[in-house]
Amino acid sequence: MAEPIRVLVTGAAGQIAYSLLFSIAKGDVFGKDQPIILILLDISPMLPVLEGVVMELQDCALPLLNDIIPTDKEEVGFKDLDAAILVGSMPRKDGMERKDLLKANVAIFKSQGAALEKYAKKTVKVLVVGNPANTNCLIAAKSAPSIPKENFSCLTRLDHNRARSQVAMRCGVPATQVKNVIIWGNHSSTQYPDVHHCMVNMSGSEQACFEAVKDDAWLKGEFIATVQQRGAAVIKARKLSSAMSAAKAICDHMRDIWTGTPDGEFTSMGVYSSGNSYGVPEDLIYSFPVQIKNKSWKIVDGLAINDFSRSKMDATATELIEERDTAVTFLGV
Known part of the structure; x- marks a missing residue:
């Protein structure tokens, strides 16, 4: 067996983690022959709940799970990490201004970035899930200057999966038959789900998405709005988040990240913009189409961008610049 890797999940007593931890521990993420040490970090009041989560993981009797370490201490949680999944963040409460939300989250992700800098391996792969995910990810990366910016990413895969599924349902095919949708920009209601480069496998032959769907008005209107607002729709229906x-x-x-993307396919990830791709300003975490090989992502360059797409890509970049500039004022640097 391989050496165990150390994987941290923050917000580990929360809802998302409860759906996540079993999949990680049984080998769905890092491989069926990769032993894991799971480190579960949450705030002190959640430690009794976390103890119950630990009991359940123990009771699963999983062959790859070498150890489980529940903690409320960053020096324990971030030590020698191979992967960090930062789920925990301050959720928006009723009456809370976006600025207040940013301020609370800057404090959290500045602290966690500093802990990554101090305790984690320099090769650690960091995925930020807690919202506002793009800006939280940027703050964490800025607070860990000796870890490459390329090692940080934020989650827009949920939006990517939602877009794939909407197209698949419209075409009457499984989601696996839809590839190369793109989520551009912020994980917010300004994100732009783009299907101009998407292909749909219809009865064994690949067709461009616009040909397969045959409804341009839907693809440029309701489809985009549905993906942008899907999280809110789930909360309205379920009274809990997705x-x-x-x-x-x-x-x-x-x-x-661990095993790479299939040949000829790309996925969507919020990654660091150096200002060299698609006219997106530098020093943002922006969702791009990427391909991954040997644990390194590369933006898929050279895709044609029409005026419709350009305006939407610019609008979400503008929101990210505002978020970043507000957040940086709270950094105290």
Whole structure:
């Protein structure tokens, strides 16, 4: 057997983690022959709940799970990490201004970035899930200057999966027959689900999405709005957030980092913009189409961008710049 890897999940007593931990521990993410030490970090008041989660993981009797370490201490949680999945964040409460939400989260992700810097391996792969995910990810990366910016990403795979599924349902095919949708920009209602490069396998032959769907008005209107507002729709229906689908998306995202994307396919990830791709400003975490090989992502460059797409990509970049500039004022640097 391989040496065990150390995987941290924050917010580990929460809803998303409860749907996530079993999949990680049984080998769905890092491989069926990769032993794991799971480190579960949460705030002190959640430790009794976390103890129950630990009991359940123990009771699963999973062959790959070498150890489980529940903790409320960053120096324990971030030590020698191979992978960090930062789920925990301050949720938006009734009456809370977005600025207040950013301020609370800057404090959390500045602290966790500093802990990564101090305790984790420099090769650690960091996935930020807690919202506002793009900006939280940027703050964490800025707070861990000796860890490459390329090692940080934020979750837009849930939006990517939602877009794939909407197209698949419209075409009457399984979601596996839809590839190369793109989520551009922020994991917010300004994100742009783009299907101009998407292909749909219809009865064994690949067709461009617009040909397969045959409804341009839907693809440029209701489809985009549905993907942008899907999280809110789930909360309205379920009275709870989309934990199961978020957990599945986290698994998909981390598995792709570990094992790569299939040939000829790309996925969507919030990654660091150096200002060299698609006119997106530098120093943002922005969702791009990426391909992954040897645990390294590369933006898929050279895709044609029409005026419709350009305006939507710019709008979400503008929101991210505002978020970043507000967040940086709270950094105290």
